[in-house]
Amino acid sequence: QxxxxxxxxxxxxxxxxxxxxxxxxxxxxxxxxxxxxxxxxxxxxxxxxVEMHAIQTSGNCIRNVTSDHYAGATKDELMDPRPWCEIIRQWSTFHPEFAFLPRKFKIAVTAAEHDRAAIRVHDIGLHIRKRGDVVGFEVHVGGGQGRTPHLATLVNEFVPEAELLDYLEAIMRVYNRFGRRDNKY
Known part of the structure; x- marks a missing residue:
């Protein structure tokens, strides 16, 4: 905003x-x-x-975490996903392990019944879900819109919110270690 x-x-x-x-x-x-x-x-x-910056706006790092253009304003959302975008942004900004990734890395979060954030074309796509009273995330990994576009794979149907950042860190560590640094495209 x-x-x-x-x-x-x-x-x-x-x-x-x-x-x-x-x-x-x-x-x-x-x-x-x-x-x-x-x-x-x-x-x-x-x-x-005015409390703005240009941190992580270019280069091979985690880019701005996004949601859809109606986030926080529609009835079909389980909750407003924007606070989660901000939590992930703060967690990833200046994280020493993620400053020099193999390629730029994109994350999107949605809480809408029907995904308007296109989470499956992001490196990590998070869909906020609920199981009983527990808030969690459906996690998709590996999407992209580059030279060879592909949809992300569902890797976990439900990660409780308390475990999300640890789960994301594990994904990022695998990508940082095994991602292709030789392929700029």
Missing amino acids: LNGRQLRQLAIVARDYDRNYGHFTTRQNIQFNWVALKDIPDVLAKLAE
């Missing part, structure tokens, strides 16, 4: 340091493609003024 101050600051960055526009990405980020290298420190300072 962006607030008014953040949107204004992005407009200022676009006006003062880019070509008067930014590009919203499928990962729910904004790209400025024409910022001069000498201006990067100023742009980062402008972002920091």
Whole structure:
């Protein structure tokens, strides 16, 4: 979610340091493609003024954790998935084992009855579920939209929420150790 101050600051960055526009990405980020290298420190300072950053927005790391565009606003959701996106983002940001992965890594979370976040085309797709009173996650792994698109495989029908970060860490360790570093595509 962006607030008014953040949107204004992005407009200022676009006006003062880019070509008067930014590009919203499928990962729910904004790209400025024409910022001069000498201006990067100023742009980062402008972002920091409104509690924004450019951490993990490029390179072979865990990218922005996403959900669908209606997250938190529809009746068909079991719960709002955005807090889980933020928990995973905070867990993965600056995690020393995940700073130099074989390739960029994408995670999506949905809680909607019908998946609007396209979790099966992500490296990890999480579908929030409930078993009785226990909240958990259906976990899909290995999806992608690159040169050879493929759907993720269901690897666990229910991981309780208390175990999620440990489960994700195990997946990430396997990927970091055995993922193909020789294949940039």
